[in-house]
Amino acid sequence: MSTPPEQRRTLGLTELILGAKPGREQAAQGLRRPRAKGTLLFILPIPLLIGALVGLGAGRLDAVLADGAIFALFMAAADLTRRGLRAEHAEQILRFTRLQRVPLKTIGGLLTGLATGLAALVAVGQGWGMSLAFAAVAMLGFHLLYAFEPLGRPRALSSKDERVRTVAAALAEAERKLIDLDRATIAIANPELKARLLRIGAQGRSILNQIADRPTDLFRARKFLSVYLDGVKQVTDGYARTHRLVDSRELEQNFRNVLVTVEEVFDQQQRRLLSTDVMDLDVQIEVLKKQLEREGIQ
Amino acid sequence: MPVPQQGEPNLPYRPPWGIRVLGGVLLTCSVGLVSCQAMFAL
Numbered sequence: 001m002s003t004p005p006e007q008r009r010t011l012g013l014t015e016l017i018l019g020a021k022p023g024r025e026q027a028a029q030g031l032r033r034p035r036a037k038g039t040l041l042f043i044l045p046i047p048l049l050i051g052a053l054v055g056l057g058a059g060r061l062d063a064v065l066a067d068g069a070i071f072a073l074f075m076a077a078a079d080l081t082r083r084g085l086r087a088e089h090a091e092q093i094l095r096f097t098r099l100q101r102v103p104l105k106t107i108g109g110l111l112t113g114l115a116t117g118l119a120a121l122v123a124v125g126q127g128w129g130m131s132l133a134f135a136a137v138a139m140l141g142f143h144l145l146y147a148f149e150p151l152g153r154p155r156a157l158s159s160k161d162e163r164v165r166t167v168a169a170a171l172a173e174a175e176r177k178l179i180d181l182d183r184a185t186i187a188i189a190n191p192e193l194k195a196r197l198l199r200i201g202a203q204g205r206s207i208l209n210q211i212a213d214r215p216t217d218l219f220r221a222r223k224f225l226s227v228y229l230d231g232v233k234q235v236t237d238g239y240a241r242t243h244r245l246v247d248s249r250e251l252e253q254n255f256r257n258v259l260v261t262v263e264e265v266f267d268q269q270q271r272r273l274l275s276t277d278v279m280d281l282d283v284q285i286e287v288l289k290k291q292l293e294r295e296g297i298q
Numbered sequence: 299m300p301v302p303q304q305g306e307p308n309l310p311y312r313p314p315w316g317i318r319v320l321g322g323v324l325l326t327c328s329v330g331l332v333s334c335q336a337m338f339a340l
Contacts (some may be wrong), residue, residue, distance in 0.1 A: 036318075039324060040325060040326070041325075041329075042328040044325070044326060044330045044333060045329060045333050046333070047330075047333035047334045047336065047337035048333045048336055048337065050337050051333075051337035051339070051340060052335050054337070054340050058340060059340060063339075063340055065335075065338055068337075070322050070336070074329070112325075112329065114331075114334055116328055116329050119332040119333065119336050120332050120335075123332075123335075123336035124332060124336050125339065125340060126334040134328050134331075137324055137327065137328040138324075138325060138328040138329050141320075141321045141322070141323070141324030141325030141326075141327075141328060142321065142325055143321065144317050144318060144320055144324065145310070145313075145318050145320025145321030145325055146321070147313055147320050164313075169313075170333060184302055185308075221335055280316055
């Protein structure tokens, strides 16, 4: 997949300023890495650290404490912002689950403003007015660059329709199980079993997407959502916990057999949903044809 | 039966790159300037 040169140049400039690399491999895999990483927030306050060290050499305890404390505040703000950006990226991958998250970026931005104001007031000795102005400019810059989280995010699903809510809740619940499955997969060392589990996770997500596209499929996939997903999650959790403690070939083989069966069942489930869709479409086409014939249009 | 809204892609808001460059300049001017001033204030 090639990128036009102009696009590459624009990206390069942005990446240079934001201190991040374009993730071409991830883009190819359909995953977008967080491009802004908050690197600027880690770099800009470095003179404060130098100031604290110079103060240490010059025997100025007040300067060491002031510069050191403000530098630490800046670092805390930068760390929170980075975590906020990562959390935002993680949420982007989830399709049905919306995590309740602490507005880390907003807290990071407010801390950046506070640290800038304090640095101007205490370390530089500016007046209150100038310190507030510095803090305001820093927060404005932060907002333009990283964007504060919107206050009072609209609810993901505001529909009053009971059936729609049921479908949405079932999808979110199933996605949480798949995320747990992914977490358990990381703990498994065997590459073959890991690959099987990743495939099962991908199949599961594709079934969820199918249900989201046609919510009536939910009632056909109830067993998949409630029994199979739970089962595979529990077995994988158990295996991930015990396989490092007990080196048993038999256990590994049993787990492999279960995974093969699960893969087959998931595949069948997917095909069954697709064939029902095709059948429904056939009926709709037939009905439309009959209606057109009845009304004299061939 | 309508498709659940939760099925829509969940993309976070990202300001356009020009705005982000402006934000970077403002952040550099304020935080960078204050830090440098603090360093030379000794």
